[in-house]
Amino acid sequence: MARDIKIKPLASERIDEFLAYLNDHISDNGKENTPLFLPISSDDLSLPTAVADSFRKGQSLSLNELGWRRAFIAVNEKDEIIGHIDLKSLNQNYTGHRALMGMGVDRDYRKEGLGSLLIEWMLDWSKNETSIERIDLWVLSQNNPAICLYHKLGFKKVGEVEDMFRIDGDSHNYSMMTAKIT
Numbered sequence: 448m449a450r451d452i453k454i455k456p457l458a459s460e461r462i463d464e465f466l467a468y469l470n471d472h473i474s475d476n477g478k479e480n481t482p483l484f485l486p487i488s489s490d491d492l493s494l495p496t497a498v499a500d501s502f503r504k505g506q507s508l509s510l511n512e513l514g515w516r517r518a519f520i521a522v523n524e525k526d527e528i529i530g531h532i533d534l535k536s537l538n539q540n541y542t543g544h545r546a547l548m549g550m551g552v553d554r555d556y557r558k559e560g561l562g563s564l565l566i567e568w569m570l571d572w573s574k575n576e577t578s579i580e581r582i583d584l585w586v587l588s589q590n591n592p593a594i595c596l597y598h599k600l601g602f603k604k605v606g607e608v609e610d611m612f613r614i615d616g617d618s619h620n621y622s623m624m625t626a627k628i629t
């Protein structure tokens with residue numbers, strides 16, 4: 448990437464700033480050139496309280512406890528948050544070898560390779576710092592930019608739920624993709 452960008456773990460003192468960034472990020476959902484990327488209505492474009500709580504609580508749990516969550520942020524030269532990737536537990540016993548991923552890149556920094564960098568960074572972290580062996584994610588099936596990115600970085604589609612959501616009068620399929628940590 449041409450710009451001076453760093454990726455690092457989210458420090459606990461920046462969590463409010465991170466949640467404000469996420470709230471702004473969500474306001475793009477389904478707007479103009481951005482496909483619907485979260486299964487929420489255009490009438491309800493703010494960060495759900497349960498999501499904010501799971502970041503706050505999950506950061507302090509160890510990776511062998513159900514409910515853990517870790518966020519990593521990309522920052523620009525002014526140390527402003529411009530992208531993120533996060534992993535969390537599947538919240539079921541006997542799934543400790545897997546993690547569920549979420550991510551996003553600020554609207555002003557898309558299509559410059561940052562999404563790819565965030566995934567590569569997360570895969571390295573998982574391989575070197577954890578015993579996670581598989582990364583799972585769910586993506587709305589019409590979110591073509593995200594699906595292309597995930598295919599490019601080695602994720603494979605493992606299933607699709609037809610008509611999973613009905614949002615603002617439209618039916619949406621939901622796809623699951625998985626990458627193996629190698």
Ligand SMILES: CC(C)(COP(=O)(O)OP(=O)(O)OC[C@H]1O[C@@H](n2cnc3c(N)ncnc32)[C@H](O)[C@@H]1OP(=O)(O)O)[C@@H](O)C(=O)NCCC(=O)NCCS
Pocket residue numbers: 481484550551552553556557558559560561562563564585586587590591592593595596597599
């Ligand atoms: C999906 C998203 C994270 C991609 O981030 P990005 O920084 O733009 O991605 P990159 O620049 O690294 O692109 C890597 C690849 O992704 C694909 N891609 C990215 N944007 C694309 C677009 N608008 N259309 C088609 N493919 C696209 C391409 O395959 C691209 O490879 P290429 O540059 O060789 O063509 C970003 O568009 C975003 O934040 N979208 C909104 C949130 C979202 O969808 N999150 C995922 C929820 S599951």
